[in-house]
Amino acid sequence: MKATNTAGYEAPIGLTADPVVFTLLDGRLCVLLARRLEEPQRGMFSLPGGFVGASEAPSETAERKLREKTGVGSVHLEQLRTYADPLRDPRGWLPTIAYMALVRPETLPEVTPAEREASWHPVDRLPELALDHATIVDDGIWRLHARVGDKVWFVRKALALLPEPFTLRQAQQLYEALRGEVVDAANFRRDMRGTGLLEDTGSQRSEGPGRPGRLYRRV
């Protein structure tokens, strides 16, 4: 496919936006994928993005396509980077702007639109992805690891994944899954308190064996 503008010069055949949406499911970092109903590579899994409209901001496109293809709505998207290699898509010259988001797993409805099989996939066990989407997901994971390293960012953005109130143990498991490395419990606890962004509810909860954990809430 080709495209030309009214001045006769070559133009991209379109512009796409691809959201890389992460969540924590069963303690594992997962990414949201949808099966392609269209060519190329129909039937293969890919990021739930699509074409940007001519009077639309790309971030709106990412959010809209996400809703249409998976049912996930109202997320905060951070721009990741743009992939514009002319050979990245067999259809022609088609750049894509990738975005990143972090949502709660239940944001994905049980009944997903169409036959897309929109679903969560652990990042350490991804299926084969269409186009260069595997690269995009990798970059997203890398960015996520970096963001989570900032404790304040973690409390403000990532901790919203947990249902309130939550224990610090839950928060730590979330941190470790998102960061990709284990941390010392005492240090983690100290850092969390240090942010001043958590509030002790006073109550406790017992999950499984061992001493019950204090319950916290974000302020």
Added chain:
Amino acid sequence: MKATNTAGYEAPIGLTADPVVFTLLDGRLCVLLARRLEEPQRGMFSLPGGFVGASEAPSETAERKLREKTGVGSVHLEQLRTYADPLRDPRGWLPTIAYMALVRPETLPEVTPAEREASWHPVDRLPELALDHATIVDDGIWRLHARVGDKVWFVRKALALLPEPFTLRQAQQLYEALRGEVVDAANFRRDMRGTGLLEDTGSQRSEGPGRPGRLYRRV
């Protein structure tokens, strides 16, 4: 202007790449701008970018346009982010991928191509810029400040701006200009040594009054 692809759908009228090139001139952080010879906003200063060819990687475009418009060549470009608001360019739907680079001031030839007036402009005293280029430059400065905060990045990438050998005083002035904040001389010196990436040449150099400074080289 409009553009459509062979499937009949609307497409961007093109894709541009804009390099944000920084240097240190007279101790001040400067950005490379060129006067526009084309519409829109002819005669106004803007980033020295241009249209991406249909079989070209955008980073190559940024490098090529930089060379054509300013004479600056062979730089390492880091992708900044993409600006794709449909209203950002009066010509039509025209996304741009912004890149960032850091070069020595003498990389800009004395005789610049055409009547472009390619020249360095202190970031704290920029002229009015075309389109949304002021925003792009701001984002570039922000990213630069963050990058420089990493001492190893600074030594490896930024310190290449100084002619070798250099004194630690020079390095510190570079750091402060790029970082946008002053630092303690003793700490800066300790950090520089700590990287293990600097080599003491043994000789000294006296610039103005005061004790002469030791001369260093990157390894």
Added chain:
DNA sequence: CCAAAAGTGTTGGCATTACACCCATGG
């Protein structure tokens, strides 16, 4: 021409903070 002053590079020390690691305790 010499001595003092001023200016800058260099080094070290000290206090504070950040952080990793371990252990005792409580539910």
Added chain:
DNA sequence: CCATGGGTGTAATGCCAACACTTTTGG
């Protein structure tokens, strides 16, 4: 069995003072 809190040693960092070496100034 595990959450919680405390404690300790080490590294990183910020701050400050002393000293070294040079140019400049003034008699």
